[in-house]
Amino acid sequence: MSKPQVLVAVKTFSDVVDRLRPHFDVETHDTDQPLSQEELIRRLQGKAGVYISGSNKIDAALLAACPDLRAICTMAVGYNNIDVPACTARSVLVSNAPDVLTETTADFGFALMMATARRITESEQFLRRGEWKHWSVTLFAGADIHGATLGVLGMGRIGAAIARRGHLGFGMPVLYHNRSRLPAAQEAPLGAQWVEKDELLRRADHLVIVVPYSPSSHHMVAERELALMKPTATLTNIARGGVVDDAALARALQAGQLAAAGLDVFEGEPQVHPALLACSNVVLTPHIASATVATRRAMSHLAVDNLIAALTGGTPPTALNPEVLKS
Numbered sequence: 001m002s003k004p005q006v007l008v009a010v011k012t013f014s015d016v017v018d019r020l021r022p023h024f025d026v027e028t029h030d031t032d033q034p035l036s037q038e039e040l041i042r043r044l045q046g047k048a049g050v051y052i053s054g055s056n057k058i059d060a061a062l063l064a065a066c067p068d069l070r071a072i073c074t075m076a077v078g079y080n081n082i083d084v085p086a087c088t089a090r091s092v093l094v095s096n097a098p099d100v101l102t103e104t105t106a107d108f109g110f111a112l113m114m115a116t117a118r119r120i121t122e123s124e125q126f127l128r129r130g131e132w133k134h135w136s137v138t139l140f141a142g143a144d145i146h147g148a149t150l151g152v153l154g155m156g157r158i159g160a161a162i163a164r165r166g167h168l169g170f171g172m173p174v175l176y177h178n179r180s181r182l183p184a185a186q187e188a189p190l191g192a193q194w195v196e197k198d199e200l201l202r203r204a205d206h207l208v209i210v211v212p213y214s215p216s217s218h219h220m221v222a223e224r225e226l227a228l229m230k231p232t233a234t235l236t237n238i239a240r241g242g243v244v245d246d247a248a249l250a251r252a253l254q255a256g257q258l259a260a261a262g263l264d265v266f267e268g269e270p271q272v273h274p275a276l277l278a279c280s281n282v283v284l285t286p287h288i289a290s291a292t293v294a295t296r297r298a299m300s301h302l303a304v305d306n307l308i309a310a311l312t313g314g315t316p317p318t319a320l321n322p323e324v325l326k327s
């Protein structure tokens with residue numbers, strides 16, 4: 001009997017991909033340029049499973065065009081690129097890759113917040129341009145992290161790991177906003193206090209955004225919200241482009257409504273709003289919050305674990321719609 005066919009639609013670690021070979025006929029995509037939607041659909045013909053990343057879009061049209069598909073396994077924790085209800089309606093299993101990237105991503109969120117508050121990239125660029133002629137008392141004077149109020153918007157696993165760093169490592173009072181308040185027993189070790197979103201924006205010295213993207217979080221931080229922030233505050237976005245209105249953010253930064261921003265994600269990435277590129281008080285990184293070798297390997301392994309289990313009668317460890325396996 002021939003083996004089921006799968007597509008690894010993202011170039012990833014070859015030894016991790018090799019784990020699929022005893023079970024499946026494996027086709028790979030061997031460049032870092034994401035497959036176009038047309039090409040993805042073409043290459044999914046006859047495939048039972050696919051390994052994807054956040055750069056691949058799975059919608060109802062793709063599902064209709066790829067009727068053999070039984071499992072979609074993303075190496076990302078975020079799955080706003082996948083229409084999960086449409087997959088469920090067609091009994092296609094979907095899995096994501098939570099937990100394995102939590103601490104790495106929290107490290108990066110904290111680092112980006114610190115780089116933003118302490119003006120690290122802005123001052124490095126100044127130095128590299130040869131503009132450092134003398135030391136001065138206020139040369140790149142920024143804002144303290146220790147003791148400042150940390151605001152966490154979206155208190156999921158990564159938000160909690162950032163709060164823990166702020167509370168235990170830097171003595172920061174932690175405020176957070178989330179649709180649902182955490183039980184007191186989970187708030188206590190993070191030193192975290194739930195507040196309404198507007199209060200969070202008004203009181204945070206350093207706001208870190210970690211909410212998943214969905215239609216309800218689209219432009220959750222836009223002109224009105226930015227106007228509530230302290231002129232000395234920083235904003236760090238490691239969630240998704242689209243949660244923050246980037247054009248409004250650039251205007252707010254130019255108007256001095258907040259001091260600085262650290263951005264790892266952008267609306268329409270890899271394009272970056274030109275007005276943000278023009279702001280010197282913005283630290284910009286290309287969606288790398290989970291990018292350590294160990295963590296990217298762990299994310300890849302987890303996607304492979306899910307794909308193998310989903311198509312060999314096992315239990316995928318991190319399925320988003322496990323109910324489809326029962327039907």
Ligand code: 8YV
Nearest residue numbers: 053054055075076077078290
């Ligand atoms: C990924 C991410 O690197 O996991 C997520 O949701 O945003 C990043 O960790 C990226 O999306 C992989 O596609």
